[in-house]
Amino acid sequence: MAQVQQRVLSAGLFLLFAAGADAQRFYPDDPLWKEPPPLSVKQIDERKLSEYYDFLWHTLATPGEKQPKNGKPIPAQAVNTLGEVPDSAWYTNRHGRVRMTVDELRRGPNTGHGPVRAGPWKVSKPKTIGVTPGFTIEDSGGQKYVIKVDPLENRNMATGAEVIGAKFFYALGYWVPENYVVKFEREQLVVAAEATIVDVQGKRRAMHERDIDEILLHAPRDSDGRYLAVASKHLPGKPMGSFRFHGTRTDDPNDVVAHEHRRDLRGLFVFCAWLGHNDVKSLNNFDSLIEENGAGSVRHNLFDFGAAFGSDSFTAKSPRAGNQYMFEVRPSLLQIVTLGLYVPRWAKARYPKLPEVGRFESDLFQPERWKPNYPNPAFDNRLPDDTFWAAKQVMAFRDEEIQAIVETGQYTDPASADWITRCLIARRDKIGRTYFARVLPLDGFEVADGRLVFEDLAAKYGFVPPREYRVQWSRFDNVSRVKTALAGAAGPMIPGEARIARDGEYFAADIRGEDPKKAVTAYLRRQNGGWVVVGLERTW
Numbered sequence: 001m002a003q004v005q006q007r008v009l010s011a012g013l014f015l016l017f018a019a020g021a022d023a024q025r026f027y028p029d030d031p032l033w034k035e036p037p038p039l040s041v042k043q044i045d046e047r048k049l050s051e052y053y054d055f056l057w058h059t060l061a062t063p064g065e066k067q068p069k070n071g072k073p074i075p076a077q078a079v080n081t082l083g084e085v086p087d088s089a090w091y092t093n094r095h096g097r098v099r100m101t102v103d104e105l106r107r108g109p110n111t112g113h114g115p116v117r118a119g120p121w122k123v124s125k126p127k128t129i130g131v132t133p134g135f136t137i138e139d140s141g142g143q144k145y146v147i148k149v150d151p152l153e154n155r156n157m158a159t160g161a162e163v164i165g166a167k168f169f170y171a172l173g174y175w176v177p178e179n180y181v182v183k184f185e186r187e188q189l190v191v192a193a194e195a196t197i198v199d200v201q202g203k204r205r206a207m208h209e210r211d212i213d214e215i216l217l218h219a220p221r222d223s224d225g226r227y228l229a230v231a232s233k234h235l236p237g238k239p240m241g242s243f244r245f246h247g248t249r250t251d252d253p254n255d256v257v258a259h260e261h262r263r264d265l266r267g268l269f270v271f272c273a274w275l276g277h278n279d280v281k282s283l284n285n286f287d288s289l290i291e292e293n294g295a296g297s298v299r300h301n302l303f304d305f306g307a308a309f310g311s312d313s314f315t316a317k318s319p320r321a322g323n324q325y326m327f328e329v330r331p332s333l334l335q336i337v338t339l340g341l342y343v344p345r346w347a348k349a350r351y352p353k354l355p356e357v358g359r360f361e362s363d364l365f366q367p368e369r370w371k372p373n374y375p376n377p378a379f380d381n382r383l384p385d386d387t388f389w390a391a392k393q394v395m396a397f398r399d400e401e402i403q404a405i406v407e408t409g410q411y412t413d414p415a416s417a418d419w420i421t422r423c424l425i426a427r428r429d430k431i432g433r434t435y436f437a438r439v440l441p442l443d444g445f446e447v448a449d450g451r452l453v454f455e456d457l458a459a460k461y462g463f464v465p466p467r468e469y470r471v472q473w474s475r476f477d478n479v480s481r482v483k484t485a486l487a488g489a490a491g492p493m494i495p496g497e498a499r500i501a502r503d504g505e506y507f508a509a510d511i512r513g514e515d516p517k518k519a520v521t522a523y524l525r526r527q528n529g530g531w532v533v534v535g536l537e538r539t540w
Helices: 002-017 051-061 102-107 157-172 209-216 268-275 329-337 384-395 399-407 414-436
Strands: 121-126 134-138 144-149 179-184 189-191 196-198 204-206 227-233 285-292 295-302 442-448 451-456 470-476 483-490 506-512 519-527 530-539
Touching (some): 102 157, 102 399, 121 196, 121 209, 134 209, 144 157, 157 227, 189 209, 268 384, 399 414, 442 519, 451 519
Parallel strands (some): 121 189
Antiparallel strands (some): 121 134, 134 144, 144 227, 179 227, 442 451, 470 483, 470 506, 519 530
16 A cells, blocks of 8 residues: 555656656646645654754855756756646645735734633743743643743844745745744743753753743833744644755655755745845754654744844844855955945845834835845745746735734834834835746636636736736647747737547647747646646746
8 A cells, every 4th residue: 555655746746846758748637736645654752953054055065956057957846837836745825826814914823822821830940042032941731832031131032033935935835834823921930840950060950940030031021011023833743954055855755856846845936035034043943743644744934033123032133144154265355355345235224223123124025135044055046937926925925914914923113113114115115026037927818718818927916017927839749849839820819729628638838928938838738618727848
């Protein structure tokens, strides 16, 4: 049975990921919007990564398969025949495909109301990953949360970023934790009997009440003396450590696509640039072994969004963050050669005095010049169709939807929420304008009233005036993958030869605008007397 399941999964993955020219181009169930059921995973080893090693490895060695400097680029994988990312343990289509309501966007991944307020919170251990002070608690209902507090000078900053960051990334399609803004009194916290801590000498000892006091020493409180924090609910499943942005997890039989070539990870660059989440790295990812329908599988999560929207978790973000890598040779040499007189573009940015925001702006923001803290193999491999896919998701957020999500950060100063909202709207539009210009930005293909219809997204969002396109039709042989042009078949109307075709026959429409290099080919299959758009191919 296991061997049969392996063959079924392998066939499904081949349809999704393989680029072999010997197989037929389309199958009867294309386009797939959900990956085949995964092989059951019984046991994998928890992976522990070193933050310092990860930084040095990616800064000095830049691992992973890279795009060739010359020759044919490596296309994105883990996509369906339309170039979209199917639902999987990595990604689930949400707001970009089926619009979420404002209430759903405000709720995000949250299924409840956070830790139970009645009863004590048992502190089981201090938070040891990341720079934000905090600890793990178990509420009176037995649910575990990681509690993280704001810096004293920037109340609400990291808390707000964590909450709205999780909701944006959830709506964009990723698996994220449930984050809640909470207020609590010191008396609510008690040390669990089994709680331990590693002291400054590196020795493990029993945790004491004074350890909690030290964590809270620099945490802000409201006028009633309550501490403000974010409670991040433990992700479901057994912790399996972090996933890398390159290669695969060899002990997971379902992880068969090199991470640097996954569209959902390449496109993550655009999402992080939009939200100012420069601390995206392997240590802020989390694999968990979950069980669904009696079978185990690995789910890949994103977490820790405290360093977004102008926050750097423990302080306001440096103006340099998001504009340069933490270690970069050329800017350092410029400073040396000019004796410090060179002023980089990002240093000219102006920020309002909003402690809850930190440093977040949109005037000087340029999507393609944005950078995470250090190089990321998946980001470096992005192609124009990867960023087009991601830009579509960003542009799906309307002004009022962005505002609704930001309001859930519970900022006390209305100017803080207003500033973040206005910056996100402006950054969204810059992303759309930038990445829609790199391809022929056509989408929403369907056949209606005997015509092939589609949307020009650049025109839809007002970046360019309405444009006209040339359409040339061909018959498409699905086995040999050969296109044979149909004489005189031009324009959006379904050609006569196609209208009398039998079910299962394929046709292709090559669409071009003013730039001959930019084109979209739409593949149509005759099905049940109608038409199904089964594939899209973009060139630029």
